[in-house]
Amino acid sequence: AEAVRDLESDDVVDLVEDLDEEQQWQVLDALEAGDRVAVEKALAYPEESAGRLMQVEVVRAPSHWTVGEAIDYLRASDDLPEHFYHVVLVDPRMKPVGYVALGRLLGAPRKDPLTELVEESFRTFRFDQDEEDVAYAFNQYHLISAPVVDQDDRLVGVITIDDAMIVLDDEHDEDILRLAGVDAESSLTDKVIATTKRRFPWLAVNLVTAIFASLVISMFEDTIATLVALAVLMPIVASMGGNAGTQSLTVAVRSIATKDLTGANVWRVIRREILVGLVNGTIFAVLMGLIGWVWFGQPMLGVVIALAMVINMVVAGLAGTGIPVVLEKMGIDPALASGAFVTTVTDVVGFFAFLGLAAMLLL
Amino acid sequence: AEAVRDLESDDVVDLVEDLDEEQQWQVLDALEAGDRVAVEKALAYPEESAGRLMQVEVVRAPSHWTVGEAIDYLRASDDLPEHFYHVVLVDPRMKPVGYVALGRLLGAPRKDPLTELVEESFRTFRFDQDEEDVAYAFNQYHLISAPVVDQDDRLVGVITIDDAMIVLDDEHDEDILRLAGVDAESSLTDKVIATTKRRFPWLAVNLVTAIFASLVISMFEDTIATLVALAVLMPIVASMGGNAGTQSLTVAVRSIATKDLTGANVWRVIRREILVGLVNGTIFAVLMGLIGWVWFGQPMLGVVIALAMVINMVVAGLAGTGIPVVLEKMGIDPALASGAFVTTVTDVVGFFAFLGLAAMLLL
Structure with missing residues (x-):
């Protein structure tokens, strides 16, 4: 208690605010009258x-x-x-x-x-x-x-x-954890049950979006039954879109946080992200088209996966930038919510474009 | 040039180091002799x-x-x-x-x-x-x-x-961008080609790992041909594992960066992450098992997806913590490389567990 007297008022407040009421009184009693008033006043300010x-x-x-x-x-x-x-x-x-x-x-x-x-x-x-x-x-x-x-x-x-x-x-730690859907208050010393609860909501959101993507796949059950190679290749299209979308999204969320991305330049950035998706999408589309052709011996399967990949990576650039900007405008923290939306979009578009094109062009 | 004289030496260095050689000389010439020596000396220090x-x-x-x-x-x-x-x-x-x-x-x-x-x-x-x-x-x-x-x-x-x-x-910006596989030097003002190049390597890594996951699926082509419902449900198992793994991974990478996760407590943290995976995995497994049963009218399909989900989410906890720790020990930046490894593990284990169990229990 003696040591408390030498601290500056903000450090005493830091110390006291985490104690229970009885301990708070013990510390306050140890302070000189003037300091005590200061600390009591500070504790009256909002957290x-x-x-x-x-x-x-x-x-x-x-x-x-x-x-x-x-x-x-x-x-x-x-x-x-x-x-x-x-x-x-x-x-x-x-x-x-x-x-x-x-x-x-x-x-x-x-x-x-x-x-x-x-x-x-x-x-x-x-x-x-x-x-x-x-x-x-x-x-x-x-x-x-x-x-x-x-x-x-x-x-x-x-x-x-x-x-x-x-x-x-x-704030730095919170920024990073939020992007991964981890509660910002979580710490390494949390117990199992506390950690489980903190991680649960984001996983629940992910389950809903994953089921949504599965519903898209189930629309094409007949197509897959005819050509099982589609089931083998479809996760690649979704995964590449998801990654490209996460890249765009992370840059956008950071730029919003640092106030570099504003109404004035949002269209220029979206245009750039779409073009980046188009260029990288085309490169990987050609590569994956060739792989698909060689793997399953069907040139048209290569064309289908290539087209689906370009479409999904362009959509990834658009969604990765557009979704955080729209969420921010709606007053929702883009760091927290963008990830789920963007990967839902890239999953749904990826599966739909790939299986839809396959149904049209292959069967 | 006159304005340069009033700056402190570190600010002059900041200014000069980004100029070309001719401009550097112009600025240096404008300085007083003593200041000039100081700036030249600073420029001789490593970047x-x-x-x-x-x-x-x-x-x-x-x-x-x-x-x-x-x-x-x-x-x-x-x-x-x-x-x-x-x-x-x-x-x-x-x-x-x-x-x-x-x-x-x-x-x-x-x-x-x-x-x-x-x-x-x-x-x-x-x-x-x-x-x-x-x-x-x-x-x-x-x-x-x-x-x-x-x-x-x-x-x-x-x-x-x-x-x-x-x-x-x-550093803060770099920490976040690296986790998403975006080159830490990238900025909002980069041109399309520069951005495309910066994003390319990570997407290439992702393509390789996605193909690896597809190879696992192709091992079970006959199983899928017999029961197309498997193709519909398999992305859910992989996606839940990927999300749980990313959560564990982000906490681990942050804890390594802040030196909270050390050799002393790594086993305790891994044990916790596995238990969290087990608890959340079980909850979502029961839920998804029921959904799978109702959706496709096969109780055993519910059992298969439930078992696969528990396995994958436990593996996600283990890989999400273990992989960054091992990478750090090997001298590789865990923020940069962990994501690709962890999602590869959860994709491969997710598809293998789900389709393998289906082949054993359903056919």
Whole structure:
């Protein structure tokens, strides 16, 4: 409990929020009155908000001060936070109006006004902003620290880069796991039952889409009964489409996340993905057409698989880019849901094109 | 060219390294003699190394100085870098021995020796270390800045968090794209031909593995000819195994990257993944068994698909964890190569188990 006294307020909050109520009281009781109020206040902010992420220990100075006044004030303080990188300038109503990096402060003449040293990177966050947005802004604008304000724009704390990086790190893991249909909260230490539950929903979605693809196949049962080679070759068409679609999809989901893919360039990207599908599709179609011909001794079977492959890989490029964009527009997280839709499309189109063309051209 | 003079050395290096030789000379000519030497030196460091990432403008102080001496020195300097967060302490041979955060410096009494204020987070990087390792260490140890040393351990520059974050951001994108078999260097602005080439290798690998799965199916052509329902249902078994395998694989690849999955806990994780496969496999097997029975009116067909599904999902858990671990041990990037191996295993095992059991139990 003694050790808790030396932590900054955001670290105490991190520690306390995972404890049960009795333990929370034990920790809070160990704190000095001022710190305790700060921690209790932080715990009142919504989870995963800027208010939870910030520390309340802020080094601030009136915006009309000079460099000399600020240095003298800092030199005379005896309770500066352990880590701080900026002096936040506030107006008389405690609204942050800019900040000065310590390095700039140390390098400037005593008589210079602080307002002449403020950094362009300055921006504030509201206490109730999502921590994900805060971390994203830290990354985007290369922030080291940023003040947090309350609903009246008054300074209530500061978030530093170390806090933002932890959030970014979690987001990074979530981004990857979501694409594979794994619950973002899952961890290596989860127990069997917890893991089973987390993986279940995505597998259930996959079962439904797989059955849907099977229904397409069952439309062509007679065709397959006449020519069993079709059953042998059909997974190749679906698999190549699925892979090409996943490639397009991953690029699209990343580009949406990093805000590189927007309404302005979406048609250009879709056009490119379709052309890529056409070029790669044609190359693999010729190759697979030859393999199909040699394997089963039927040139027309080669033509059928080649045509089906080109069709499916073009559709893969279109669906792989179009589906995440449409989901994003509908307010659905494209990272989470795109995979199931895209592979359903490539399975259905792959089986339908291959077996349909076979029924038309071979029988 | 004038604007280049105001940049820090690492930013000039960033700018220059992408230019052609003539343009490089133009920029270098515009620099002051001292800066020019620094940039030329940085360009001599290996690409994507700590030497390229660092700036040469370092604020340093002899390790025997006091707080007062350091502050007076900083106040008197007129060419401090724009952004710096620490004063690096060096011994008489210019070897960095610690650093003091500016905030600590400002808060300490003038007579305190600097050595009493050094931060525990202090660590140095060699000029030839990979920038990826540097960025990883910044993230892991929450560094704000870190000195770079040459082969004789002498201070040659400093890397700051903003440089490290750019590298981390690139790594993040690469991690995700690699899992989907997309070349990590690809970008949204690539042209059609460049994109086609980048996507080609993975699709080629997939074609080979898909043909391998088809060879398994062709072993059972007679079985399928007798009962076409098998061709309708077999993609479901392969697809569920593929999805379960991808889930296990993604968790394993992430855990290896974050060093959470090690030799010590690998058996425990594999055991868990197998059990998860067994539980989810059993649930979906019962469900799919009933569907198969109702759909085709043959109870034994339900039993066959159920058994095949349990087998394939257990294998998926084993392969999804085991394959990345083995690839990592062999020095192959598991993020890049695991996907192809795991889905090949689940396709082959899925088709073989389903069609093999059908041949034994149904005909």
